Amino acid sequence: MNRRRFKDLIVQRIMFILCCFVISILFFIVMGLFYKASPILAIHSLRDLLFSSTWHPSKGNFGLGLFIVSTLWVTAIAIVIAIPLSLLTAIYLTEYAPKRMREVLKPLIDLLAGISPVIYGVWGIIAIVPLISDYVMPFFSERLTFFPFLSDNYTGYSALAGGIVLSVMVFPIIISVIHEVLETVPFEIREASLALGATKWETTRRVVLKKARPGIVAAFILGLTRAFGETMAVLMVAGCSLHGFPKSVFDTAYPLPALIANTYGEMMSIPLYDSAVLLAAFILLLMTTLFNMVAWGILLHIERKER
């Protein structure tokens, strides 16, 4: 074997080992979390842990129900706000904006994605929370006294505040992905539609979006998974209260990541506490992985269809 071949082989092997190492980290995290969470699974049934909302570690109650429901609430609110905002922004950027403007706007939006979560949290406290307690909540509490707006929490620290902050955090990612997806739609299709006399909006709505739909769905799921795991910003504005499920967008919410961040310090003293918190981490990891896989599945499917 000559030296060049040998070098090639060595490099290949090293890269393979490094690649395995990176992937095995995920595997080890999953195994480690499961191993550490197993003591509590041996004592309480999974059903109790997932559906009970009583969290009282010193009495041995470790219900994660409240946290799981809160996570879903906050994420749902974030996605509902982010969908129209990011979809329309992406359409404007791809279909309507002049080239010069796109070149300026795109980096600005990408910049938003790089801001530290704590900054979003502080912004939430000084801007969003007062906005909700002073204007939004008084407006809704008088006029719309039904689900999901009925609430007696007038403080502004709420699932809605968490959702708004989260939506701002996820939309740069969603816009970026949708923008990429829309750009993969062949230009000839647009030309054909325009040639038939359709306006630009009709072309976008009936041709481009139709073609790009699976990719757009995947973009939202990717945004969703980021929203699931976001901790600091939500923790600062969601008004983490341990009492009662959130029944309204104005109620307080206590998502899983916030639970982990708030209580990890106390894990050592009370028996099973560490198990419960790590089970929460395990569930969070599972939810995120599941959604991620769905999103990648859809994106892969599109890529294959294009070839």
Add this chain to the structure above:
Amino acid sequence: MKQLIARLFGTVLIIALFGVHYLLAGSEEMKGTITLSGAWAIYPTAVAWGEGFQKKYPDVKVDISAGGAGKGAADAIAGLVDIGMVSREPDPAEINKGIVPIYILHDAVFPIINAKNPARVELLRKGLKKEAFTGLYITGNYSSWDQIAGGAKKKSVHVYTRSDSCGASAAWAKYVDNKKQEDLKGVGVYGDPGLIAAVKRDPLGIGYTNFSYIFTREGTVLEGLIIVPIDVNENNIADANEVNDNREKAINAINKGTYPATRKNYFFVKGKPSQLVKLFIEYAFSEEGTRIVEEVGTSLPLTKPEREKMLQSLR
């Protein structure tokens, strides 16, 4: 010859000086590192102690990191640090794991309201009884200001609490109804500054905060906030010794033991402390250590008899 004698004398002098220096500095024991981690409430004082200690023993390094009472306890149990700083009562489970808590400092938790609170006049005149706090924070029996303060202000009470597990919440829950942090009702806000900001913004809010956060450098209560007097003797009047509207008065009330919502701060040491750690703790209890506590001003030193008792038990 003369020169030789002078040289010999000089050498002996130098050796003697080194010897004296060596004796003064103590034995080999005074070298090494002391590590501390834990409660934010103790951190500023511990840093100042560390600086003073290092000045006294230049070969010793004192490493201090903050991260909350829980982290202090966890690190001490795991043996990651020599001393865990914990701003709440030790849990029986922690004692079982070999922790020896050493009562090192103390401070207090104060209930606060917004300076624009509609019931502030009544509250300042009458104060609030423990039962009112229980009704707000534990049972949820009270929900409007007129129920606890009288008057005709039928406005709802916005109860705030801490979301992160912390010494202040533990002390407050213990005072209010001998409960734990997870029993406290209310909207959870992250950190002392977060809670202060929330109450500062909300005229109908009530919260609680640490001694070290509520007073300004000049010793007055932070602008926009009022400390609610706790009606300890339950005579429906906020007596002069129950009103803690400046730092001086608060320190007096805490030291005299008339203020009820106090908390003790501990150094958690696992098993028997090493010679060096012992020396550091003795330094913290010394006159110089006490002066440092007062200079920093975020916590209060133990009284002299208390300190002597702690030193006795340390030996």
